[in-house]
Amino acid sequence: MEQSPVMRICISCKKTYDRKYLLKITKDHKQGIMLHKGMGRSAYICKSKKCYSDSKIKKKLQKALKTFLESEFIEIFEKEISSYNYYPNKGI
Numbered sequence: 001m002e003q004s005p006v007m008r009i010c011i012s013c014k015k016t017y018d019r020k021y022l023l024k025i026t027k028d029h030k031q032g033i034m035l036h037k038g039m040g041r042s043a044y045i046c047k048s049k050k051c052y053s054d055s056k057i058k059k060k061l062q063k064a065l066k067t068f069l070e071s072e073f074i075e076i077f078e079k080e081i082s083s084y085n086y087y088p089n090k091g092i
């Protein structure tokens, strides 16, 4: 028996993807904002450059998670994203 993939929606492009191809950001009840783990409200972003480099991604994440995101989190988020793909001309 093959397990059907768990589908989630990217908060940026609103397209549905298999969860394993998405970056999961969770507002953990105890530990705050976490990547890939944690229990609580979660948001998903696909790994397309258009989405993770969206200038409004922070706002969209804050809305989806109903929380305020520290700039430290955005730095961690960007580091995580850059580990998926290496774009020499990313312009960051």
Ligand SMILES: [Zn+2]
Binding pocket: 010, 011, 012, 013, 014, 015, 045, 046, 047, 048, 051
């Ligand atoms: Zn997307």
